[in-house]
Amino acid sequence: MELRQLATFVAVAEEQGFSRAADRLGVVQSAVSATIRNLEREWGVTLFHRTTHRVELSAEGRELLPVAREALRAAGAVDGAVEELHGGLRGTLRLGIMQTTLSPGVFSAAGVIAAFRATHPAVKIEVRQAGSGSQADAVREGELDLAFVGLPQTSLPGLELTPLSRAEMQVACPPGHRLASRASVDLGALRDEPFAEMPPEWGVRIANDHAFAAAGAQRTIAYEINDLVTVADFVRHGLAIAILAPGMFPQDPLLAFVPIRHHAPAFLVSLVQPSNRPPSPAARAFAATAAAYAAT
Template identity: 40%
Template structure:
């Protein structure tokens, strides 16, 4: 058994398939399959259930995966220690992010890269709900995400920003049709500099999937207010949401930092009880590799 075999198995497990693992590792799929079969013969147990449509871990694979991930991290830390002793940082850092980057992240990465050009940084978009477990499993080294305090047990956090979300609408009148059991209310009828949750509840909304930080904050706020809203469209991309809003298919609720990407779309704050998200820098409490420690100093 060697590190390369472990790397291939980890890639298959994390990417959910042999083709995706091959793309991640920049090798052909047959090499991935062959490496996994060789290791399975060596271990005397199958690591994956293989079907036409999906690949999943067997019990043996589930036992093997965390040990392999820990071994790969240890090997990376050993290489990083040698590089540090020679006065140069190398290695890889994987950062979990949501749709849309925290405004301070790109400048921080630019400064870090100027100081440590030998470190490869990978950004991985993930739903906010999955990020804490990915950190605990070692899939991510750190994350910049909007997470609730209940999701942060066992993790170290640093506050980066707190935003009250705003209503984003089309430049013209609001959509002409709401849910069948709600009276239609156009934005022109409520043409005030602010809006309310009750007004939004009577409009069709372009929303986001469960697990997204925006969705979590919006759902929580409406539940607290004993209100329901109608998600006429659900998308997993901020750009797509803005495009649907632009064509009059609904309004959307976003953090102002994201709404600012679309200056042609009018925004209005909430008069009270606005959905709020809190952006945090998050990582495990364990001692970090030198490259991660260096990057943490740049993010603030």
């Protein structure tokens, strides 16, 4: 068994297909198929169930996948330690990022990545954008090394969180809305308002759900939208209201923000890493860069 075989197994499992895994690995599809067949023969198991339309992990494959990931991580950690001894970091860092429009003055994942690359240009950074909930799961399962998440929790099972920024959210509405002139508002007073919200796994939505639950209040979600720019556009056109951080849309004349009196949700940006396995040298260096960037 070779590390190349393990990397192929993990690639097929994560890409859920042989052709996509081949593209990811930079090889032809026949080489991926041959590697998986040889690995199945060597291990005496069926790793994948194949049909004309899909490739799925078998029960044995699901059991072996985390072991294969851990072996690849261990090998990468050794390579990283050797590179550190020679005065530089190399390798690949798999990083989860969020979909936000936060201004750089509040927090910028791109700013952290740029600061890290200025010091460690030989490290390749692969980014994956998704909801905060699924990003946290991906770090826990070993699919990602680190991830920026916007979750209200300060602790999550199997994860270590480093808080980076916090922004209190407010009710966003058009300037002519009945709420726009209010000094503040309670969540309970929003029961009959149509809301534009993110999907359930996104950080802003999770923070809002927690705040309404804590207040014992309800809201009507009229539109579920998977990007903040469109959420804000629905608000601008009077189709709905939303709860957003003002820093996400600085100095927008078509958006009015009203503070929330009690149980105001906060958009907390954190960097998460697994708590049950040591980080690679690149991940450790990136976490230190993120903390220093947030402190400036």
